[in-house]
Every structure is written in structure tokens, then in C-alpha cells.
Amino acid sequence: MMLRPWTTSSEDVTVVLAASQESEIRRYSSVGAVRGAGDAREWIASRRSHRRLDWALEDAGAVIGRVGLNRLDDEDRVAELGYWLLAEHRGSGLVTQAVVEVTQFAFVERGVGRLEIRHELDNIASCRVAQRCGFVEEGTQRGAMLRGGVRLDLHLHARLVTD
Amino acid sequence: MQRATLTADELSLVPPTDGDAPPIAAALCDPDIAHWIDVIPWPYTLDDARHFVREIAIPGWESSGHPCWVIRRKGIPDVMGVIGLTARFPKVYEVGYWLTPSARGRGHATAAVRLVCRYAFETLSAQRIEWQAAVGNHASRAVAERVGIQIEGIARNRLVLDQHPTDSWFGSLLPGDAPPSSPRSVFAEPVELSDPPLTLLSPTSVSEDWVIDAYRDAAIRQWNPSDVTDADSARRWIRGRADWSDGAHASWVIAHSGTRSPVGAISLHKINRDNLSASIGYWTIESARGQGFAKQAVGMATEWGFQELGLRRIELIHAVANAASCAVAAANGYSLEGTVQQGEKYGDGKWYDEHIHGRIAIGD
Numbered sequence A: 001m002m003l004r005p006w007t008t009s010s011e012d013v014t015v016v017l018a019a020s021q022e023s024e025i026r027r028y029s030s031v032g033a034v035r036g037a038g039d040a041r042e043w044i045a046s047r048r049s050h051r052r053l054d055w056a057l058e059d060a061g062a063v064i065g066r067v068g069l070n071r072l073d074d075e076d077r078v079a080e081l082g083y084w085l086l087a088e089h090r091g092s093g094l095v096t097q098a099v100v101e102v103t104q105f106a107f108v109e110r111g112v113g114r115l116e117i118r119h120e121l122d123n124i125a126s127c128r129v130a131q132r133c134g135f136v137e138e139g140t141q142r143g144a145m146l147r148g149g150v151r152l153d154l155h156l157h158a159r160l161v162t163d
Numbered sequence B: 001m002q003r004a005t006l007t008a009d010e011l012s013l014v015p016p017t018d019g020d021a022p023p024i025a026a027a028l029c030d031p032d033i034a035h036w037i038d039v040i041p042w043p044y045t046l047d048d049a050r051h052f053v054r055e056i057a058i059p060g061w062e063s064s065g066h067p068c069w070v071i072r073r074k075g076i077p078d079v080m081g082v083i084g085l086t087a088r089f090p091k092v093y094e095v096g097y098w099l100t101p102s103a104r105g106r107g108h109a110t111a112a113v114r115l116v117c118r119y120a121f122e123t124l125s126a127q128r129i130e131w132q133a134a135v136g137n138h139a140s141r142a143v144a145e146r147v148g149i150q151i152e153g154i155a156r157n158r159l160v161l162d163q164h165p166t167d168s169w170f171g172s173l174l175p176g177d178a179p180p181s182s183p184r185s186v187f188a189e190p191v192e193l194s195d196p197p198l199t200l201l202s203p204t205s206v207s208e209d210w211v212i213d214a215y216r217d218a219a220i221r222q223w224n225p226s227d228v229t230d231a232d233s234a235r236r237w238i239r240g241r242a243d244w245s246d247g248a249h250a251s252w253v254i255a256h257s258g259t260r261s262p263v264g265a266i267s268l269h270k271i272n273r274d275n276l277s278a279s280i281g282y283w284t285i286e287s288a289r290g291q292g293f294a295k296q297a298v299g300m301a302t303e304w305g306f307q308e309l310g311l312r313r314i315e316l317i318h319a320v321a322n323a324a325s326c327a328v329a330a331a332n333g334y335s336l337e338g339t340v341q342q343g344e345k346y347g348d349g350k351w352y353d354e355h356i357h358g359r360i361a362i363g364d
Helices: A012-020 A025-026 A037-045 A094-108 A124-132 B017-026 B046-063 B108-122 B138-147 B208-214 B216-224 B231-242 B293-307 B323-331
Strands: A001-005 A053-059 A062-068 A077-084 A113-122 A136-147 A150-160 B007-008 B011-014 B068-073 B079-090 B093-097 B128-133 B151-162 B162-173 B193-195 B198-201 B250-256 B262-274 B277-284 B313-319 B333-346 B351-360
Touching: A001 A094, A012 A025, A012 A037, A012 A062, A025 A113, A037 B068, A053 A094, A062 A094, A077 A094, A094 A113, A094 A124, A113 A124, A113 A136, A113 B151, A136 B128, A136 B162, A150 B151, B007 B108, B011 B108, B017 B046, B046 B068, B068 B108, B079 B108, B093 B108, B108 B128, B108 B138, B128 B138, B128 B151, B138 B151, B193 B216, B193 B293, B198 B293, B208 B231, B208 B262, B216 B277, B231 B250, B250 B293, B262 B293, B277 B293, B293 B313, B293 B323, B313 B323, B313 B333, B323 B333, B323 B351
Parallel strands: A077 A113, B093 B128, B277 B313
Antiparallel strands: A001 A053, A053 A062, A062 A077, A113 A150, A136 A150, A136 B151, B007 B011, B011 B068, B068 B079, B079 B093, B128 B162, B151 B162, B193 B198, B198 B250, B250 B262, B262 B277, B313 B351, B333 B351
């Protein structure tokens, strides 16, 4: 398993397009809005800003998913972590490993004190990853995300550097 | 974005200008306000206030990322506080506010939050308004719950107060939320109040034996009828007084600040957050009487009720025959309003006439 920054290479664009067409990922991730190669390149370009870092998750030389940090450099030293994995690679424990690695990076390299994971209530797979990685459940934010014109409740988990 | 002034009844919310920096700086020098504000510079200077107005408030309106207002009474230039919205996600805003101590207790914060939430829903098309406050900031939470904000959980180490990571209560108001129909609990757990030589502690800091002993005292039994006789009833007394969760009472043990040894008990009870009123009751053990402890403890609990709970009226009722209590009431500015005939049955099974004293929040 390896984490590396996204590039606009044709391989990465292809993976982003594939992810955007998978129903589970479309439902829960911003990548679901990608409609073509142009959108995919834009999505990749948007992965890197002063408040965001995002990595392609590689296994055996092929990109199979992503893990990223959002809302970085908050004065409160709070950030948010997100991830997805292509369907055929789920259940391998790779995303858990990657989340653990990025969590350590956030705490050690970026001085984050509190890292949050938020997911839709029916996204059980995401909830399990958060639990396995030590992100404690703190509550449910009502109507916190807009998806397809409907506001969805989000489950809030967090892990502290001191946990 | 168009800078908007919002008004309702006696309130006027106005986008800040340079002239507001001095009163904002003066208010935020008060550690009791600054203590609750996330990542605020400390000590807070006039330059910090100017930076806030020029670099945060004015650009905040231009980018629509952070519309904010100073809170005034109509026609009165004094800055009572600041309230603002911060764009968190698309169509999601967080509301934040502070009020100077002298402006509290009159529903101004509640009215201001209502106004700003309406502006967020109607003008900014907000679909969710978030709120958070440090766990223990009951004043902020009381305001939030009066407006109808629903508490969603506790986010650990979410805020940085006095440079320390601090847990926050978080919640939200959605466009379809009904206004609150009944008062809700605002107390997570007892709050400790300290003003040496006295500290008001959680009732869990005393032993059952201490409670049993206290209620053996003839004067306490007579004027504070109670069922405490044994370990079980004493345990119920401690648990009941330490459980503030129904929001109807806030009860403490009065103790020496240094040794934390208990000398009495005090309670704001019958707290009614629609009517913004409560009653106060107290007793001290015999060895601690005549030293002004009851007087000081009543002062502390009264101040907390007005400042932190936003109460408007607290009443103090005692048997006319209990002259000591009358002196405590008078010393704390509780005016004698009248005498209730045979108002309550006391410890000896007889009904006694009672004095009713009342105190109204300063400024009303």
C-alpha cells in the first residue's frame, strides 16, 4: 500500500472517472459530480490547496482509492478526513491502513489536534472504518450535507491526538 | 453583499465600523467574556479590535463569508455585544455571539440570535445554522435552546480557549424546526463557583454522614423541612441536588475555598426559563453561622442566576420567625415584598407566615 499525490496523468483520470461511476462512491463522495475527463482533471486539481491535501491510494502499482484531509490550517487545529475505495478492493483493510497513516501524518506533520470523520448515517462501511481507526462517535449533525437536493444527517466521529 | 442592519423591538444590529473598535476592545478586555471565545488574542487590545473590524468584519460582508453586527439598543450608542455568521459549508452557517455582563439577563442575546437566524434563512437561504459553545458555557447554551437550537452532541477538543483545547457542545437550527415549546435542560453537570473565602461545590463533594449530621441540627430541620434521616435518604439528597439535568434547579454545597470543607447548602430552584424566574434557598451548619457565609453564598448564586442563566427575577421566601434569613435577604438586595399568611408547613408540623422577598436583574 502506498499513498502518493494525485497527478493529472491518464491513469489517475481514468481511476477518478471509474470512481465517479460507482454507485456507492457516487452516493457519498464529491467525486460523484464528475461527468467526464475534464471534470476529473478539475477534481484532481481541486485536491491541493492551502486547506486540503489528498492522496491516491496505490496497491501493487495501481490506484484503488483515496484518502484526504480537508479544512486544514484551521486556527483550532481541527481538520476533516475523507476516503473512498473502488468496489473490487473493499474488505482488504487497505483503507483502514491508509486512514491510520494519514491520521498520524495530520497529528505529527501538520500539528492537528482533532481530526473529524463525517459520514451519512446509512454509510455503514465508512462508520466501521472510522471506528476501527479509533474515531469516537460524538453525535449526529442534522441536515449537514446537501446531496441531490436533499439535506442529509451526518454522523460525526473524531480522534484526538491525545486519544 | 449588501450590509444589512437588522432591527426588532428595542434591538438594533448594525454592521461594525471603525468607531466600534474601542468599545469592542473594552468589552473583550474582560476575561469573563474572552474566556469563552475561541482562539481570541489575549490580552485583547485596541489593535486587535481594529483588526477585527477592518480585516474580518468589513471583508466578511464583502465576501459574504462572515456577515456580523454590533448589538445595540435602538437609539443608544453603547455596544452591548457582537453577533455574526460564519459560512462553514454551502448553505451552512455557524452563529456566534457575545454580550457584555451589563447587557445580559434581559433577553437581548436571544432576540439577537433569533433575528440573525431569520436573516440567514430568509436572505442567505441557509439550510442549516450551526452553533457551538464550550461545555460549561451555560449562558450561551440557554440562549441557543431558547431560540430552538437542538443540541447534537459534544465535540471533544473542538475549541481553543485560553490556549487549551476544550470540548464543545454542538447543535443546529434547521428551517423547519419548531420553536421550543417547553424549557429544556441546559445543565450538563454542576458548575463550581469560586469567590474566596467561599466556593460553591457540586453536592457530590460531601459525604452522606455530613448530610445526616447537618440535618440533625434543630434550626436546619425546622426551617428546611427534609426527609434526610439515614444513609439512603442522604444519598438521595446528594444525588438529587447534584443532578441538574431537568434544568429546574441548580444546587451547591457551600464550602471554604482553601480546605473545601463544607459549611452549608444553597439552591436556585423552581427555575422557569420561560418566565426567567427562580427561587433561592439555603442553610449553613451551626459552627459556620455568624460569619457572613450565607450572605456571601446567596450573593454568588444570585449573580450566577442573573448573569449565566439570564434570569430576571429571583425570589427568597422564609418564615417570618426565621429572622436570620431576613437579614441575609436584605443584605443581598432582596426587597421585602409582603407577608404570606401561613404559607408553608415547617419542620415542627406547624404552618408559619412567610416573608416574600424579590430581586430583579440590574437594569430592568
